[in-house]
Amino acid sequence: MSFACTNRKGFTYYLCQTITKNGKMRYHFAREPKATPVEKIPDGYRVEESVNGVVSLVKARPQLILPEELASVKDTLQKHPKSHNYWVAVKNDQIIIYESQGTDFGELFGSIGWTVPDRLGQEFNERHAHFSPIMRFILDDTEERIFSPQRWCFLGSIDTWINAGTSGKIDYLVKLIPKLGTDDFYEIY
Numbered sequence: 001m002s003f004a005c006t007n008r009k010g011f012t013y014y015l016c017q018t019i020t021k022n023g024k025m026r027y028h029f030a031r032e033p034k035a036t037p038v039e040k041i042p043d044g045y046r047v048e049e050s051v052n053g054v055v056s057l058v059k060a061r062p063q064l065i066l067p068e069e070l071a072s073v074k075d076t077l078q079k080h081p082k083s084h085n086y087w088v089a090v091k092n093d094q095i096i097i098y099e100s101q102g103t104d105f106g107e108l109f110g111s112i113g114w115t116v117p118d119r120l121g122q123e124f125n126e127r128h129a130h131f132s133p134i135m136r137f138i139l140d141d142t143e144e145r146i147f148s149p150q151r152w153c154f155l156g157s158i159d160t161w162i163n164a165g166t167s168g169k170i171d172y173l174v175k176l177i178p179k180l181g182t183d184d185f186y187e188i189y
Helices: 067-078 105-111 118-128 170-179 183-187
Strands: 004-006 012-019 025-030 045-049 055-059 086-091 094-101 130-141 146-153 160-163
Touching: 025 055, 067 086, 067 094, 067 170, 130 170, 146 170
Parallel strands: none
Antiparallel strands: 004 012, 012 025, 045 055, 086 094, 094 130, 130 146, 146 160
């Protein structure tokens, strides 16, 4: 029996292995197990789901971001009036906030006169939304726990990350989160 994992969108993926032309073992997840099935996660690896629901096998590495730092960002984001439009992920030395792109299905249903419970609209968004990075906090100093805030710039010819204020502790920098989804967000430098 192959190791199976169901992502947050409700799709089940099976862990498979193939051998490359060079004779190396390659692991991957597939919706239908077409290659040799794998019964358990290999030592030194862990399962990771991307913000858009892609399941992959990655090398297990020590986490640079402390749980309380991630919790501070998540707690602040939960207080945002449109918190369901955002997703938080950790990548190496960064805490990244992603924003849902496209239609908010709860608002869409409401605009055509359908009454949909918030929970159902949120579940629908989570299953069908596509997320793009909008803000990140980069760990600059591992001893002092100092982060640099950055936001995504949407100036057409300058689609890249730009600084979003001065560096500091994460508990101080989370004050930028309420600006997400507002015009004030574009004024952060």
